[in-house]
Amino acid sequence: MSEILDLEKVKTNLENINENLKKLIAGEVLDNCTLEDTKLQIRSIRNACSQGTQAQNFLIEQEETIAYMQMIVSKDLQAKDLIELSWQFVANLTVQNEKSQKFVWDHLGETLTDDIRIHPIDNNTDKKLMIIYNICRGGLVECSEKFALTLLADIWHRIVEEQSNEELVFVDLFFEYFLVTNQWTLRLYATISAQNRIDILKYITTYIRNDSPNGPIRTILMEYISKEFKKKADCILRNSGDMENSLHPQEVYNLLSVISCATGSELYYNIYARDDALFLSAGALLQSIVALGKKEPNQFTPMTKLEEVAPGSNIDTSFELEISFELKTLLVRTIGNLLCTNRHNQQHCIDTKLLPALLECTNMDARNPLIKEWSILAIRNACYDCPEIQHMISELTEAGQAPNQLLTELNIEMGALRIQPKE
Known part of the structure; x- marks a missing residue:
């Protein structure tokens, strides 16, 4: 009653x-x-x-x-x-x-x-x-779940774009459902637009950085991220007039962002540690970018002048919006993580002559924050318990001071060292 x-x-x-x-x-x-x-x-x-x-x-x-x-x-x-x-x-x-x-x-x-x-x-x-x-x-x-995933990606895009501080519990719950629980998410992800994929990758990077609070992302999705990076990595080096393909460099960047975070996490490291092709793709892309940066000035050329790196510099910071910004850092970070106690990748490093490219990255570069530190770590991991790479390092000799525009401007004589193999 x-x-x-x-x-x-x-x-x-x-x-x-x-x-x-x-x-x-x-x-x-x-x-x-x-x-x-x-x-x-x-x-x-x-x-x-x-x-x-x-x-x-x-x-x-x-x-x-x-x-x-x-x-x-x-x-x-x-x-x-x-x-x-x-x-x-x-x-x-x-x-x-x-x-x-x-x-x-x-x-x-x-x-x-x-x-x-x-x-x-x-x-x-x-x-x-x-x-x-x-x-x-x-x-x-x-x-449909495809509709819901697309809507969720759109919301995350706006959260990032608007720099919203709203506490949106169901954004995380919904993403948890798709990334951790739902076994069909990969099929959905593969069919949505490039922009939606990019936004989802940005969320995944944030999620991994926060130590995957609601559980690890499904292995099949993480493996697919590696597959997509390997398939599309070379588009970083070329342009396309096609609107969909023009987003691919951004997608590759965000795929790499996920991978660089994941390879540093115990939850995901083993997924990528056994992926030889991933290491080879990242190494080849780094070598290509380093070589390209040595040619006439372009978006991959390191920025080392004082006016380019000083905190109070008036230089145009539009380069921070280019696809090249922090790209080498992400590559070196990924390579360094994959070299950690990994004998197969250490051998790949030797076979592909990747070490010189890593050494090139030990210089300051305003386009790539923390690249020097990540390069040192990568070289350290390459050398760890690997006599062959240790021997390669020991064969390098001092050949004078390497050109360093920043040190020249500061009038400092002691700078980085140019190295070359013994004759």
């Missing part, structure tokens, strides 16, 4: 809410008392959803509910606190209830997704994403 009375109370609250929201949309001003009562009533029906499917089904069976939901997403309604409570209600309505999920998607799906894409990232974004998450996980509504 008490449950029937509770449902009747919910129905009465819903009628009052609809009436007051209609007045607001019509431009009427509600007194503070009425506004507060409306908020309490919205909280009441929001909390009623937690009673289970019976309460949720009761709510969606009320004729006024459709009109109420349309009011929720009205662009004319400026009462932010009421909108927030309303989104909370819709989100709670979709929790573990296939019937209400279908109802919400049929009546609000298109409007909801448009709203997510159009509005700036705010505290309601997470509530809207929770609705999509619940519907997607329900599995019986025509909300």
Whole structure:
């Protein structure tokens, strides 16, 4: 008997809410008392959803509910606190209830997704994403996982672009579902646009840097990232007028960013340590970039002048937006990690004559922050327990000071050393 009375109370609250929201949309001003009562009533029906499917089904069976939901997403309604409570209600309505999920998607799906894409990232974004998450996980509504993954990538792109500090719990939960739990994500990832793939790779890099808090990313996806890098790595060195292909260098950069982080993590190192082709591809790309940088000045030429590296320099920093910025650092970092206690890769280093390229990277370069430090680590890992490479290093002799524009400007005589093999 008490449950029937509770449902009747919910129905009465819903009628009052609809009436007051209609007045607001019509431009009427509600007194503070009425506004507060409306908020309490919205909280009441929001909390009623937690009673289970019976309460949720009761709510969606009320004729006024459709009109109420349309009011929720009205662009004319400026009462932010009421909108927030309303989104909370819709989100709670979709929790573990296939019937209400279908109802919400049929009546609000298109409007909801448009709203997510159009509005700036705010505290309601997470509530809207929770609705999509619940519907997607329900599995019986025509909300495809490809659509959801694309929407998620778009949201992450905007979070990065807008430098949003909003705490979006369901962004991480949704990504966890796709990257850690869902066994079909690779099929989805392979079919979405290049820009969406890039945005997902950026999230993966962030996720790995944060020590994979919700569990390791599925091995099959990490292996595919290596496969894609090896297949597309050489596009860094050439241009294409095709719009899709023009994004490939950025994609390669972000593939490499994931790999450079992953090879330094115990969770993923073994996936890549046994991938000989990955080491060879990274080494070949580094050698090509080093050689290219020695030709006439280009985006791969090291920036070593004082005016280029000084913190207060007035030099145009647009180079930081080029695909070459930090690229060599990522390559050297990846190579260094893959050389760590890895006899096969140490032998590849010898066979491909990679050591000179690593030595070239020990100079300061404003295009590649921390490249000197990563190069030293890479050389150290190459030498560790490898007599052949140790012997190669020992055969190098001092041949005077290497050209160093920075040291010349500072009038410092003791600088880096030029090295050459013994004759």
